[in-house]
Amino acid sequence: MSAVDQTGEPADLLLDVQGLKAFYGRAQILFDLALQVRRGEVVALMGRNGAGKSTTMKALMGLLDGAGGHAEGRIRFRGEDISGARAHRIARMGMGYVPEDRRIFSDLTVMENLEVGRQPPRADAVHWTPEKLFRLFPNLGEMPQRPGGQMSGGEQQMLTVSRTLMGNPYLVLLDEPSEGVAPVIVEQMAAMILQLKQAGMSILLSEQNLHFAALVSDRVYVLENGQLRYQNTMAALTADEAARRAYLAV
Numbered sequence: 001m002s003a004v005d006q007t008g009e010p011a012d013l014l015l016d017v018q019g020l021k022a023f024y025g026r027a028q029i030l031f032d033l034a035l036q037v038r039r040g041e042v043v044a045l046m047g048r049n050g051a052g053k054s055t056t057m058k059a060l061m062g063l064l065d066g067a068g069g070h071a072e073g074r075i076r077f078r079g080e081d082i083s084g085a086r087a088h089r090i091a092r093m094g095m096g097y098v099p100e101d102r103r104i105f106s107d108l109t110v111m112e113n114l115e116v117g118r119q120p121p122r123a124d125a126v127h128w129t130p131e132k133l134f135r136l137f138p139n140l141g142e143m144p145q146r147p148g149g150q151m152s153g154g155e156q157q158m159l160t161v162s163r164t165l166m167g168n169p170y171l172v173l174l175d176e177p178s179e180g181v182a183p184v185i186v187e188q189m190a191a192m193i194l195q196l197k198q199a200g201m202s203i204l205l206s207e208q209n210l211h212f213a214a215l216v217s218d219r220v221y222v223l224e225n226g227q228l229r230y231q232n233t234m235a236a237l238t239a240d241e242a243a244r245r246a247y248l249a250v
């Protein structure tokens with residue numbers, strides 16, 4: 001039996017989502033999703049274009065209201081109910097989010113972009129500094145004064161991840177980290193995620209790239225048309241050709 005905390009939930013349960021629905025206007029996009037992330041886990045949310053991966057992440061982060069949508073259902077983060085909470089409160093509670101579109105500040109330098117993300121250290125969370133991040137991303141360490149707008153797509157992706165880590169999050173939501181970056185950077189991103197996991201970070205990532213997701217993830221949820229179709233360990237999915245064909249067409 002795992003330990004139980006004061007809320008009656010297993011102490012290692014970081015994120016617990018039950019009955020999550022999401023809507024844009026009157027169109028329902030997500031249907032009763034249930035998913036969990038435990039401390040120290042890397043969990044992949046997979047599915048084709050339009051399956052609802054980004055919408056799930058926005059719903060978790062409290063960002064749907066600002067995007068013309070809304071969410072229903074129960075979301076607990078570190079034992080606290082955050083359903084309906086606003087994004088800034090969720091971020092302050094230690095949920096980090098790296099959106100698909102890599103919003104770095106192009107006029108600010110690498111160092112200045114990192115400073116924008118800085119939050120105070122938190123008990124029980126890894127404490128990140130620019131020096132630690134430059135060890136994780138040596139490329140960035142070579143260009144601390146470079147304006148964000150003069151970096152490659154892969155470098156910008158690393159900077160966005162680093163800026164989020166400067167908030168010392170308990171959990172990082174990474175939306176399609178491998179999308180649109182060169183294969184060599186994809187491998188670097190995978191190595192980076194494995195290092196984050198080793199450092200004790202917990203990560204929920206959305207992915208279409210099974211090769212990438214399989215390199216880094218412990219468990220996987222697969223969405224299709226906003227519904228959860230499959231969940232298992234990543235090892236089980238990669239070993240199960242019928243499931244891969246049925247749910248991912250690979």
Ligand SMILES: Nc1ncnc2c1ncn2[C@@H]1O[C@H](COP(=O)(O)OP(=O)(O)OP(=O)(O)O)[C@@H](O)[C@H]1O
Nearest residue numbers: 024029047048049050051052053054055056067068
């Ligand atoms: N702002 C919006 N307004 C209306 N519909 C939207 C909006 N954003 C997304 N959708 C729709 O919601 C559905 C899920 O989109 P979502 O972006 O979550 O999928 P995804 O799995 O992340 O796909 P992708 O990999 O293409 O980002 C799609 O049908 C999409 O057209």
